[in-house]
Amino acid sequence: MAEHLTIVDHPLVQHKLTLMRDHRTPTAVFRQLLREISQLLAYEITRELPMTTKAIETPLQEMDAPTLAGKKLALVSILRAGNGLLDGVLELIPSARVGFVGLYRDEKTLQPVQYYFKVPDGLEDRLVITVDPMLATGNSSVAAIDLLKQAGATNIRFMCLLAAPEGVARMKEAHPDVPIFTAAVDRNLNEHGYIVPGLGDAGDRMYGTK
Ligand code: URA
Secondary structure (H helix, E strand, O other): OOOOEEEOOOHHHHHHHHHHHOOOOOHHHHHHHHHHHHHHHHHHHOOOOOEEEEEEEOOOOEEEEEEEOOOOOEEEEEEOOHHHHHHHHHHHOOOOEEEEEEEEEOOOOOOEEEEEEEOOOOHHHOEEEEEOOEEOOOHHHHHHHHHHHHOOOOEEEEEOOEEOHHHHHHHHHHOOOOOEEEOEEOOEEOOOOOEEOOOOOHHHHHHOOO
Protein backbone atom coordinates (compact mmCIF):
# COMPACT_ATOMS: atom_id res chain seq x y z
CA MET A 1 0.00 0.00 0.00
CA ALA A 2 1.45 3.37 -1.03
CA GLU A 3 1.88 6.24 1.44
CA HIS A 4 -0.85 8.87 1.34
CA LEU A 5 1.63 11.34 -0.19
CA THR A 6 4.58 10.45 -2.43
CA ILE A 7 6.84 13.25 -3.64
CA VAL A 8 8.73 12.06 -6.70
CA ASP A 9 12.05 13.79 -6.11
CA HIS A 10 13.89 12.18 -9.03
CA PRO A 11 16.44 14.67 -10.46
CA LEU A 12 14.89 14.57 -13.94
CA VAL A 13 11.45 15.40 -12.52
CA GLN A 14 12.82 18.26 -10.41
CA HIS A 15 14.86 19.71 -13.27
CA LYS A 16 11.93 19.63 -15.67
CA LEU A 17 9.62 21.12 -13.04
CA THR A 18 11.98 24.08 -12.59
CA LEU A 19 11.84 24.71 -16.33
CA MET A 20 8.05 24.60 -16.17
CA ARG A 21 7.88 27.06 -13.29
CA ASP A 22 9.93 29.65 -15.20
CA HIS A 23 7.48 32.20 -16.61
CA ARG A 24 9.60 32.57 -19.76
CA THR A 25 9.08 28.93 -20.79
CA PRO A 26 7.00 28.94 -23.97
CA THR A 27 3.70 27.07 -24.32
CA ALA A 28 5.00 24.28 -26.56
CA VAL A 29 7.96 23.57 -24.28
CA PHE A 30 5.71 23.70 -21.19
CA ARG A 31 3.43 21.07 -22.74
CA GLN A 32 6.32 18.85 -23.75
CA LEU A 33 7.85 19.02 -20.26
CA LEU A 34 4.50 18.14 -18.70
CA ARG A 35 4.26 15.14 -20.99
CA GLU A 36 7.75 14.00 -19.99
CA ILE A 37 7.12 14.47 -16.25
CA SER A 38 3.78 12.65 -16.51
CA GLN A 39 5.62 9.56 -17.71
CA LEU A 40 8.11 9.70 -14.86
CA LEU A 41 5.24 10.11 -12.37
CA ALA A 42 3.39 7.25 -14.05
CA TYR A 43 6.45 5.04 -13.58
CA GLU A 44 6.21 5.61 -9.81
CA ILE A 45 2.43 5.43 -9.53
CA THR A 46 2.30 2.05 -11.29
CA ARG A 47 5.21 0.55 -9.37
CA GLU A 48 3.01 -1.86 -7.42
CA LEU A 49 0.72 -2.99 -10.23
CA PRO A 50 -0.17 -6.66 -9.79
CA MET A 51 1.73 -9.02 -12.06
CA THR A 52 1.20 -12.51 -13.37
CA THR A 53 3.08 -14.61 -15.90
CA LYS A 54 2.24 -15.94 -19.30
CA ALA A 55 3.83 -18.65 -21.37
CA ILE A 56 5.73 -17.31 -24.38
CA GLU A 57 8.44 -18.56 -26.67
CA THR A 58 11.58 -16.52 -27.23
CA PRO A 59 13.65 -17.36 -30.32
CA LEU A 60 15.61 -19.68 -28.00
CA GLN A 61 13.15 -21.37 -25.67
CA GLU A 62 9.82 -21.31 -23.87
CA MET A 63 9.47 -19.26 -20.71
CA ASP A 64 6.89 -17.97 -18.24
CA ALA A 65 7.32 -14.23 -18.62
CA PRO A 66 5.95 -11.44 -16.39
CA THR A 67 2.94 -9.51 -17.59
CA LEU A 68 0.42 -7.12 -16.01
CA ALA A 69 -2.48 -8.87 -14.29
CA GLY A 70 -6.12 -7.90 -14.09
CA LYS A 71 -8.38 -5.54 -15.98
CA LYS A 72 -6.93 -2.66 -17.96
CA LEU A 73 -6.46 0.37 -15.80
CA ALA A 74 -8.45 3.56 -16.20
CA LEU A 75 -7.00 7.04 -16.56
CA VAL A 76 -9.35 9.84 -15.61
CA SER A 77 -8.51 13.39 -16.58
CA ILE A 78 -9.98 16.32 -14.71
CA LEU A 79 -10.61 18.78 -17.52
CA ARG A 80 -9.03 20.73 -18.92
CA ALA A 81 -5.55 20.82 -17.41
CA GLY A 82 -5.64 17.09 -16.65
CA ASN A 83 -5.26 16.42 -20.36
CA GLY A 84 -1.68 17.66 -20.22
CA LEU A 85 -0.82 14.76 -17.90
CA LEU A 86 -3.17 12.32 -19.61
CA ASP A 87 -1.45 12.49 -23.01
CA GLY A 88 1.92 11.39 -21.66
CA VAL A 89 0.55 8.63 -19.44
CA LEU A 90 -1.54 7.27 -22.29
CA GLU A 91 1.57 7.07 -24.44
CA LEU A 92 3.18 4.91 -21.76
CA ILE A 93 0.06 2.77 -21.10
CA PRO A 94 -1.68 2.84 -24.49
CA SER A 95 -4.24 0.17 -23.63
CA ALA A 96 -5.59 2.08 -20.64
CA ARG A 97 -9.24 3.09 -20.70
CA VAL A 98 -9.87 6.81 -20.44
CA GLY A 99 -12.47 8.90 -18.65
CA PHE A 100 -13.08 12.62 -18.25
CA VAL A 101 -14.51 14.68 -15.45
CA GLY A 102 -15.42 18.25 -16.36
CA LEU A 103 -15.33 20.61 -13.42
CA TYR A 104 -14.77 24.33 -13.42
CA ARG A 105 -13.90 26.41 -10.45
CA ASP A 106 -16.33 29.13 -9.49
CA GLU A 107 -13.94 32.07 -9.15
CA LYS A 108 -15.83 33.56 -6.20
CA THR A 109 -16.51 30.51 -4.05
CA LEU A 110 -13.58 28.45 -5.44
CA GLN A 111 -16.05 25.52 -5.37
CA PRO A 112 -16.14 23.01 -8.27
CA VAL A 113 -19.11 22.94 -10.64
CA GLN A 114 -19.60 19.76 -12.72
CA TYR A 115 -20.33 20.04 -16.46
CA TYR A 116 -19.16 16.68 -17.86
CA PHE A 117 -18.72 13.09 -16.63
CA LYS A 118 -17.86 10.12 -18.84
CA VAL A 119 -15.89 7.14 -17.52
CA PRO A 120 -15.14 3.56 -18.66
CA ASP A 121 -17.35 0.76 -17.37
CA GLY A 122 -16.17 -1.77 -14.78
CA LEU A 123 -14.43 0.89 -12.70
CA GLU A 124 -14.82 -1.33 -9.63
CA ASP A 125 -12.30 -3.81 -11.12
CA ARG A 126 -9.75 -1.28 -12.36
CA LEU A 127 -6.97 0.77 -10.90
CA VAL A 128 -8.14 4.32 -11.56
CA ILE A 129 -5.44 6.95 -11.96
CA THR A 130 -6.94 10.42 -11.71
CA VAL A 131 -4.82 13.18 -13.22
CA ASP A 132 -4.83 16.93 -12.61
CA PRO A 133 -1.61 18.97 -12.62
CA MET A 134 -2.47 21.34 -9.75
CA LEU A 135 -3.76 20.15 -6.37
CA ALA A 136 -4.64 23.59 -5.00
CA THR A 137 -7.63 23.89 -2.64
CA GLY A 138 -8.38 20.23 -3.30
CA ASN A 139 -12.05 21.06 -3.95
CA SER A 140 -12.10 19.82 -7.57
CA SER A 141 -10.03 16.74 -6.82
CA VAL A 142 -12.23 15.77 -3.89
CA ALA A 143 -15.38 16.33 -5.98
CA ALA A 144 -13.97 14.32 -8.92
CA ILE A 145 -13.05 11.43 -6.63
CA ASP A 146 -16.50 11.58 -4.99
CA LEU A 147 -17.98 11.09 -8.48
CA LEU A 148 -15.58 8.24 -9.32
CA LYS A 149 -16.45 6.44 -6.10
CA GLN A 150 -20.17 6.89 -6.84
CA ALA A 151 -19.44 5.31 -10.25
CA GLY A 152 -17.94 2.26 -8.50
CA ALA A 153 -14.20 2.96 -8.27
CA THR A 154 -12.55 1.53 -5.17
CA ASN A 155 -8.87 1.59 -6.11
CA ILE A 156 -7.96 5.17 -6.97
CA ARG A 157 -4.64 7.01 -7.16
CA PHE A 158 -4.18 10.71 -7.75
CA MET A 159 -1.40 12.16 -9.91
CA CYS A 160 -0.51 15.84 -9.93
CA LEU A 161 2.48 17.94 -10.80
CA LEU A 162 2.30 20.41 -7.93
CA ALA A 163 0.37 20.39 -4.67
CA ALA A 164 -0.38 22.95 -1.96
CA PRO A 165 -0.34 21.75 1.67
CA GLU A 166 -4.00 22.85 1.91
CA GLY A 167 -4.99 20.56 -0.97
CA VAL A 168 -3.06 17.61 0.41
CA ALA A 169 -4.77 18.05 3.80
CA ARG A 170 -8.22 18.36 2.20
CA MET A 171 -7.67 15.16 0.20
CA LYS A 172 -6.39 13.30 3.23
CA GLU A 173 -9.49 14.29 5.17
CA ALA A 174 -11.98 13.46 2.40
CA HIS A 175 -10.22 10.51 0.71
CA PRO A 176 -7.57 9.01 3.00
CA ASP A 177 -7.64 5.85 0.85
CA VAL A 178 -6.41 7.69 -2.28
CA PRO A 179 -2.60 7.95 -2.49
CA ILE A 180 -1.29 11.18 -4.03
CA PHE A 181 1.79 11.29 -6.27
CA THR A 182 3.28 14.71 -6.98
CA ALA A 183 6.56 16.29 -8.07
CA ALA A 184 6.47 18.88 -5.27
CA VAL A 185 4.44 20.37 -2.42
CA ASP A 186 4.76 24.16 -2.50
CA ARG A 187 4.47 26.73 0.29
CA ASN A 188 0.80 27.73 0.28
CA LEU A 189 -2.18 29.07 -1.65
CA ASN A 190 -2.63 32.77 -2.26
CA GLU A 191 -5.94 34.62 -1.84
CA HIS A 192 -6.95 33.68 -5.41
CA GLY A 193 -6.42 29.98 -4.79
CA TYR A 194 -3.15 29.83 -6.75
CA ILE A 195 -0.26 27.68 -5.59
CA VAL A 196 2.78 29.74 -4.48
CA PRO A 197 5.46 29.81 -5.77
CA GLY A 198 3.75 27.47 -8.25
CA LEU A 199 3.81 27.95 -11.99
CA GLY A 200 0.68 30.02 -12.64
CA ASP A 201 -2.43 28.68 -14.32
CA ALA A 202 -1.47 25.29 -15.72
CA GLY A 203 -4.28 25.22 -18.29
CA ASP A 204 -3.41 28.68 -19.61
CA ARG A 205 0.29 27.91 -19.79
CA MET A 206 -0.39 24.60 -21.53
CA TYR A 207 -2.77 25.93 -24.14
CA GLY A 208 -1.61 29.53 -24.51
CA THR A 209 -4.88 31.05 -23.35
CA LYS A 210 -4.73 34.38 -21.53
N1 URA B 1 -4.82 25.84 -10.79
C1 URA B 1 -3.76 26.27 -11.50
O1 URA B 1 -3.69 26.10 -12.72
N2 URA B 1 -2.75 26.87 -10.84
C2 URA B 1 -2.77 27.07 -9.52
O2 URA B 1 -1.81 27.61 -8.97
C3 URA B 1 -3.90 26.63 -8.79
C4 URA B 1 -4.91 26.01 -9.46
